[in-house]
Amino acid sequence: MTYLILKVIHILSGAVLFGTGAGIAFFMLRAHATKDPRTVASVGRIVVLADFVFTASAVVVQPISGLALIHLQGYALTEPWLMAAYALYVLIGVCWLPVVWFQWRMVQLAERAAEEGASLPPAYHRLFRAWFILGWPAFAGVIGIYALMVAKPVF
Structure with missing residues (x-):
């Protein structure tokens, strides 16, 4: 019973990680496409909150x-497929941490532009490009971990 509960928790938290990431990307892209600082600021605040929660x-x-699942299933922590999953998890984290800061900073820049009645500034667009670029390896990393968890390949 403990195994099943942990497995459900693990699968659901993976789904939250993937789903929130995909949702955040969608909403940020759509807000950005409007070029409206008020929209970017409003959606961005929600996105930052969703990322933290x-x-x-x-x-x-x-x-x-x-x-816990590794322990219960009797796998060694050094199984090659697990080592690959750990590496992808680190890659995802290395991409995600700056992205969270970029989102927060983009919101600030959009809020300032909205208050001033100005367009989104060049600094916002630089951060958006970096946010967009870093999103791809993070997204691919999550898919890679899913593949490893399902297939448990022998290297």
């Missing part, structure tokens, strides 16, 4: 539930 929670739950 949902993504950050899943980021904590994933390794805890994953390590």
Whole structure:
């Protein structure tokens, strides 16, 4: 019973991680496409909140539930497919941490532009490009971890 509960928790937190990431990307892209600082600021505030509430929670739950499942299933922590998953998890984190800061900073820049009745400034667009670029390896990393968890390949 413990195994099944942990597995459900692990799968659900993985779904939250993937789903929130995909949702955040969608909403930020749509807000950005409007070029309207008020829209970017409003949507951006929600996105930042969602990242802290949902993504950050899943980021904590994933390794805890994953390590418990590894133990219960009798796998060695150094199984090659697990080592690959750990590497992808680190890659995702290296991409995600700056993205969270970029989002927060883009909101600030959009709020200032909205208050001044100005367009989104060049600094916003630089951050958006970096946010967009870093999103791809993070997204691919999550898919890679899913593939490893399902297939448990032998290297």
